[in-house]
Amino acid sequence: MNGAVFALAVNAGMALLFAASFAVIALSYRAQRSALWFCAGFAMGALTPVSELLVRFSDAPDPFVVTSYATFLASLLLMTAGLQSFHGQRRAWGVIATLFLLGMALRAAIWGGARNTIAYELVFQVPFAIAALLASLTAFRVGRSKPLYLILSASYGLIALHFATKPFFAVAFGSGRTAQEYSTSTYALFSQACTGILMVGTGLLLLLLVVQKAVAQSQLDAETDPLSDIANRRGFDRQAQQAFARADRLGRPLSAVMFDLDHFKGINDTHGHDVGDQVIAAFAGLLQRAAPQSAIVARIGGEEFAMLLERTTAESACLSAQAIRVATADLATGGLPPVTVSGGVAERRKGDSLADLMRRADRASYRAKEEGRNRICIARDLIEPALGQNVVTLNVRRA
Numbered sequence: 001m002n003g004a005v006f007a008l009a010v011n012a013g014m015a016l017l018f019a020a021s022f023a024v025i026a027l028s029y030r031a032q033r034s035a036l037w038f039c040a041g042f043a044m045g046a047l048t049p050v051s052e053l054l055v056r057f058s059d060a061p062d063p064f065v066v067t068s069y070a071t072f073l074a075s076l077l078l079m080t081a082g083l084q085s086f087h088g089q090r091r092a093w094g095v096i097a098t099l100f101l102l103g104m105a106l107r108a109a110i111w112g113g114a115r116n117t118i119a120y121e122l123v124f125q126v127p128f129a130i131a132a133l134l135a136s137l138t139a140f141r142v143g144r145s146k147p148l149y150l151i152l153s154a155s156y157g158l159i160a161l162h163f164a165t166k167p168f169f170a171v172a173f174g175s176g177r178t179a180q181e182y183s184t185s186t187y188a189l190f191s192q193a194c195t196g197i198l199m200v201g202t203g204l205l206l207l208l209l210v211v212q213k214a215v216a217q218s219q220l221d222a223e224t225d226p227l228s229d230i231a232n233r234r235g236f237d238r239q240a241q242q243a244f245a246r247a248d249r250l251g252r253p254l255s256a257v258m259f260d261l262d263h264f265k266g267i268n269d270t271h272g273h274d275v276g277d278q279v280i281a282a283f284a285g286l287l288q289r290a291a292p293q294s295a296i297v298a299r300i301g302g303e304e305f306a307m308l309l310e311r312t313t314a315e316s317a318c319l320s321a322q323a324i325r326v327a328t329a330d331l332a333t334g335g336l337p338p339v340t341v342s343g344g345v346a347e348r349r350k351g352d353s354l355a356d357l358m359r360r361a362d363r364a365s366y367r368a369k370e371e372g373r374n375r376i377c378i379a380r381d382l383i384e385p386a387l388g389q390n391v392v393t394l395n396v397r398r399a
């Protein structure tokens with residue numbers, strides 16, 4: 001076995017390993033189905049070195065010359081489709097199909113032509129360079145603000161440059177008078193080794209992106225309440241700790257609101273748990289719509305919800321909470337039973353932990369319950385500490 005044959009065998013094996021890796025991830029995580037495009041691309045790419053081997057050892061090499069060229073071009077173009085699918089974008093099938101057909105037409109045009117000439121080798125390699133450049137531009141466009149995507153874009157750009165310069169190496173070293181002679185040439189070893197290294201590097205970057213997204217999706221699933229489709233207690237705590245760190249770094253205020261749906265047990269007992277679940281989901285939707293865009297919202301208990309507001313004083317947080325309280329009455333217009341909500345607001349004091357802040361907001365919420373429900377109470381320790389009171393009711397509106 002000469003070096004070129006060995007390189008072909010290694011490239012086929014590596015491509016199959018990448019295809020299998022992407023398939024496992026795509027089938028293990030429903031949200032990662034788009035990784036199947038990368039699987040298809042590497043599986044298609046594995047057929048290229050296999051076809052090259054069959055060209056050498058077959059008595060009728062022409063069909064394998066065609067499949068070698070077609071599969072590699074298709075492999076590169078499928079990477080563009082994969083990147084677009086990975087980001088939920090519409091696949092550019094028109095562009096992809098046009099480039100594939102153009103490439104095959106150029107290959108047919110030089111069939112039987114004189115090898116080892118600049119004209120022949122340029123026509124042979126240019127479709128590969130354009131396909132790699134398209135993948136590079138796609139990676140840049142979908143993730144231009146993310147370092148990993150910029151590296152991926154540069155990697156595909158390097159592959160495009162590799163194919164653009166290969167004609168000159170082919171002429172310098174000689175690529176063989178026929179496709180069968182090519183597989184035993186020094187140029188073939190150089191070509192396959194360089195292409196293999198570049199494709200492995202790019203495959204590792206793609207695999208890292210897919211795994212990174214799978215891990216992020218798993219974390220999101222673990223931190224999302226399935227009924228309300230907002231953060232659960234775990235997700236709220238993680239995001240809140242990040243908000244605390246920003247508040248400490250920038251010296252800005254931070255306020256929390258605790259919401260508790262009034263008489264929720266009565267809703268379950270009277271209308272059934274299915275209706276109770278609909279009320280939970282409807283209030284969560286209202287919370288997402290009505291809360292400030294930067295707010296962190298979560299369902300932290302059965303009928304308990306939390307909202308954390310950065311760069312917000314207690315008084316401003318109370319205004320947001322009041323707007324949500326008033327809007328809660330409108331949920332009944334959608335066929336749900338009448339429901340009201342009580343809430344407590346607290347602003348972070350110096351040295352407060354998340355538990356301290358939420359505890360004071362929770363006490364304010366209990367005071368709202370005690371004072372008749374359907375109201376918002378604000379912890380008073382930051383408003384008038386000299387009075388020595390825990391909470392004060394603001395902007396009360398009875399149902």
